[in-house]
Amino acid sequence: SAVISQKPSRDICQRGTSLTIQCQVDSQVTMMFWYRQQPGQSLTLIATANQGSEATYESGFVIDKFPISRPNLTFSTLTVSNMSPEDSSIYLCSVVAVGFQETQYFGPGTRLLVL
């Protein structure tokens, strides 16, 4: 399995500001994803982070609001830009260990509260 760390683990931010979340994996993985989980809801995929190229965004999510970088196979960042209270969620980094079972593993998440 892959060990994933995220920073920060939680933050309280003012509306209109931006926050960058970092995701670090202990091994090289092919697939990295970013999810959002709003309070009391299931997981929603924001985008697939592609190494060295622009992320692939799901419907309803745009690069201007959620810019993503992935400079190498073990690291990615997600920025939540121009935040509003509706952005208050848990943001989860996820990776797929391609191969046996191709299980998707998740980081510990970043709890974001926007005031």
Place this chain on the structure above:
Amino acid sequence: AQKITQTQPGMFVQEKEAVTLDCTYDTSDPSYGLFWYKQPSSGEMIFLIYQGSYDQQNATEGRYSLNFQKARKSANLVISASQLGDSAMYFCAMREGGTGGSYIPTFGRGTSLIVHP
């Protein structure tokens, strides 16, 4: 249509008893994988168990087992000998396409499990 359905928003179980969390799925792809995750109040998503569509036997991992009924398209999670630490949200997920297919699973809405002492 929902691809993953978890009909139990909340479940209660006595400590040391077994509990079954329901999950039904919908796919026309013959190759798929089914996953269960646990999310405690801390927010992290913990992988519990995996079942492949071609697996002949039900998956087991310690106290977790997956009751896979392919014809009924159900993949229920059974937790034996419940512990207080099992109190959490549980999510069922399905990934279609098998090896080389889409790596992005679809998640159900989750079931909240509370274990009583």
